[in-house]
Amino acid sequence: MTDVIIIGGGIVGLATALQLKQQRPGLKIILLEKESSVARHQTGHNSGVIHSGLYYKPGSLKATNCIRGYQMLIDFCDAENIPYDLCGKIVVATKAEEIPQLETLYQRGQQNGLGGLKKLTIAEMREIEPHVNGVAGMFVPQTGIVDYKQVTEKYAVKFQELGGEIRFNERVEQVTPGTSLSIVVTDKGRYETKLVVNCAGLYSDKIAQLTQREAVDVRIVPFRGEYFKLKPHKEYLVKNLIYPVPDPNFPFLGVHFTRMVHGGVEAGPNAVLAFQREGYTKSAINLKELFETLAWPGFQKVAAKYWETGLGEMYRSFSKSAFTKALQALIPDIQEADLEPGGAGVRAQACDRTGGLLDDFAILETDKAINVVNAPSPAATSSLSIGKTVSEKVLARF
Structure with a gap:
């Protein structure tokens, strides 16, 4: 026993x-x-x-x-x-309508006890990340x-x-x-x-x-996040970590750039429905698990609410040029030829019967x-x- x-x-x-x-x-x-x-x-x-x-x-x-x-x-x-x-990161508003959400994040960070948060102009962002583009930003030192x-x-x-x-x-x-x-x-x-x-x-x-x-x-709905890597000769475009302002309605942070602790720079991820719970590739399909996901009333409500976002994520999954375009919002100098396939992960996202993607x-x-x-x-x-x-x-x- x-x-x-x-x-x-x-x-x-x-x-x-x-x-x-x-x-x-x-x-x-x-x-x-x-x-x-x-x-x-x-x-x-x-x-x-x-x-x-x-x-x-x-x-x-x-x-x-x-x-x-x-x-x-x-x-x-x-x-x-x-x-x-502890290299810090910048969060970037790429258009004016994202500035209120950036301000909300700044206030939230302060409420959560984060010291040293700093609001940034585009000139100040470029002192940290010389190739970044945006209208406003924030530095998070932690x-x-x-x-x-x-x-x-x-x-x-x-x-x-x-x-x-x-x-x-x-x-x-x-x-x-x-x-x-x-x-x-x-x-x-x-x-x-x-x-x-x-x-x-x-x-x-x-x-x-x-x-x-x-x-x-609740049911686990598996979302696959797919990454590209910057080719070594283009890693200079990213010094540390560059994130967009996330969509507050969606529990994902959006495509971003991450310097890895063992070297290299990842770009991504997108967020697409995985066709099996441990489905790390597009071709990985478990029909029983996929049916269970599609039959869950909560997922059906999520799909009805976010179908446009979901289609966009799926399109980026199959279109390297679309993925590149999303990355160019943060770093315009990135070109499709600068990216090579990276890894993928699957996020276990709990979804309740009413279509709530559990945030906590x-x-x-x-x-x-x-x-x-x-x-x-x-x-x-x-x-x-x-x-x-x-x-x-x-x-x-x-």
Whole structure:
């Protein structure tokens, strides 16, 4: 018998495991991961940005966990000699109608406790990013870059050093909550546990449905983000990070430029519906998963509301020239020939039955389970704080 089974070996699952072991060394904790190593999905396809907490509604789980998690992450990287760079970023309004939203972001950043935010004229922006274009901007000094796969691997090492156990290549197939214990059945074995903690990312809704008898009224809708990379001889066009003013109605930040901690510059991502939950290419299709997405009433409402935006994103997915045009709004000197294919990631975006794309982190609790059902960006930055939040919920049971 085990005290806690954690499902999912991404950054949130490992951070939760580590926080639990540090706070209560005597707990018997097993982490189950269906892949052969950690950080194989959202975490391993992450662009590596350390988020400041600028975008998130004051008092929300995203705001409080990002701001607390930011410092916890920096302290962890310092202690474990993990390289990072707090290079800062600029947020750019490319047209006059975006200036009010830029001002809203500035006010929000201040409410969230970010010091050193600076409003910029175009001349001041070009002192930071000489090739940028826009009508107004803001400098955010706290933003940085790091390798989250490396961070997660270190979480795993420290969790195991404290006596925690990770079992790879074990896919959870069934969870049966009992009166005192739950039975977790994988494709390799059977476990009895006092508590299940679900950090399964792209499959978090599926696991949540296994852990509770009442309906789970959210579904994960997978959105693929596709990137290009600047060819090496054009990397001089971007010094650090350049972001647009995001659309406040859509939970994505828009195409942007990111210098990577190991070198190179990424451009993107777009946001298109993935045809399977781990669909990293256009040709990756799982008909069962695609049908489940299309049949979900919440997704149908999202599609009806955002079809024009969705078509634009899809068009950019298939048209390099359209993708280039979106990037040229920030850096006019970028040409189609300057871009080469980069990677892709899939965001696990929770969508409720009414068509709401959940903007905040979401944690559902039952007597026998704690389900992290929505933890998209900035979950990597926030990971140790989310882990602390979840571990406090766990320890309240013991």
